[in-house]
Amino acid sequence: QVQLVQSGAEVKKPGASVKISCKSSGYIFNKSGIIWVRQAPGQGLEWMGWISAYTGDTKSAQRHQDRVTLTTETSTNTAYMELRTLRSDDTAIYYCARDHQKQWLVPDSWGQGTLVIVSS
Amino acid sequence: DIQMTQSPSSVSASVGDRVTITCRASQSISRWLAWHQQKPGKAPKLLIYKASSLERGVPSRFSASGSGTEFTLTISSLQPDDFGTYYCQQYNDSVTFGGGTKVEIK
Numbered sequence: 001q002v003q004l005v006q007s008g009a010e011v012k013k014p015g016a017s018v019k020i021s022c023k024s025s026g027y028i029f030n031k032s033g034i035i036w037v038r039q040a041p042g043q044g045l046e047w048m049g050w051i052s053a054y055t056g057d058t059k060s061a062q063r064h065q066d067r068v069t070l071t072t073e074t075s076t077n078t079a080y081m082e083l084r085t086l087r088s089d090d091t092a093i094y095y096c097a098r099d100h101q102k103q104w105l106v107p108d109s110w111g112q113g114t115l116v117i118v119s120s
Numbered sequence: 121d122i123q124m125t126q127s128p129s130s131v132s133a134s135v136g137d138r139v140t141i142t143c144r145a146s147q148s149i150s151r152w153l154a155w156h157q158q159k160p161g162k163a164p165k166l167l168i169y170k171a172s173s174l175e176r177g178v179p180s181r182f183s184a185s186g187s188g189t190e191f192t193l194t195i196s197s198l199q200p201d202d203f204g205t206y207y208c209q210q211y212n213d214s215v216t217f218g219g220g221t222k223v224e225i226k
Contacts, residue, residue, distance in 0.1 A: 035215075037164075045156075045164065045207055047215035061214065062121070095163055103169045105211035106154045110163035 002026040004096055004111035011117045012086050019082040020114045022096030029077040030054045033099035035107045036070065036081045038092040048094070050105060051079060059105075086118045122146050122210055126218035134226045139195040141221045143208035148188045152212035155184055155193045158220075159204040167206075168193065200225055 007021040022034060036048040049060035051070040058070045069082040079096055094114045097107030123146035133139050143153065151171035156164040166175045168184040171191060181196045195202055203225050208218040 037217075044220045045158075045209075045217040047209075047217065050215075059214070097163075100166070100169060103154070103211070105215050106166065106169045106209070107156075107164070108166045108169075108175065110165070113163055 002098060002109040004098060004109060006094075006096060006111040006114045009115040009117070011119065013120055014087055014118055016086050016118075017082060017084045018086060018116050019080055020094050020096075020116070022079040022081075022111050024077045024079070024098065027098070029072075030074050032101070033104070034070075034072065034079040035097045035099055035105065036068075036094065037097065037107065038094045039113075040089070040092040043092075046092075048081065050099065053079065083116075086116075088118050090116065091118045092116060122149060122213055122216050124208055124210055124216050124218035126206075126208055126221050128221060129219065130222040130224065132224040132226050133198050135198055135200060137198045139198050139202075139223060141193045141206055141208075141223075143186075143191045143193070143218050145189045145191075145210055145212075149210045149212035151187050152210060153184075153186065153191050154209045154211065155182075156207045156209060157202075157204050158207065164207065195223075198223075198225065 003025045030053045033052045051058045053072045067084045071080045097110040100106040100108040125144045153171045155168040158164040184193045205220045
């Protein structure tokens with residue numbers, strides 16, 4: 001079955017960077033994209049970006065594109081999201097998800113989430 | 121950016137009730153809309169894509185319709201397992217999510 005397993009929780013200071021990993025299994029990794037979404041405590045969902053595991057093309061939310069880098073490592077079926085210059089309002093659970101097989105930019109299988117806390 | 125507005129923000133209904141959630145887009149998104157269900161402490165789960173296509177494995181009591189700027193998600197007969205927060209998501213132009221509708225069982 002499709003599984004996406006994310007790296008563990010992180011605590012970072014303002015101004016630092018964080019890099020989250022998302023390891024996929026149960027499907028052919030480079031036939032789908034990976035979507036990144038975050039959720040601040042008690043808040044709704046916010047799209048961060050998408051990367052094609054086949055081409056490496058990326059599409060990021062405009063408000064984050066200066067601070068977000070999305071990459072993949074096809075040899076290990078792993079996607080990464082790096083967020084730089086962290087602020088306290090970046091505190092959130094970050095999810096990776098597989099792109100739907102029929103609908104680009106629709107997440108159909110999700111990771112368990114990675115909690116990132118930004119605090120001095 | 122396209123804004124997505126959901127209503128109501130919360131609903132409390134009894135088992136067996138019909139529940140309808142509305143999602144409005146700030147501009148036309150054709151039928152590029154998905155619905156997700158999220159339970160507390162869990163990742164979201166895809167229910168519907170392309171406005172009305174039921175994701176594999178999702179119970180048939182869930183249905184959805186709409187196009188352009190107005191969309192609805194309907195639960196025909198609410199079940200105890202249907203509690204949670206429901207989000208619409210447009211993917212016509214980048215991606216944005218609605219603010220969510222919390223469904224509680226009376």
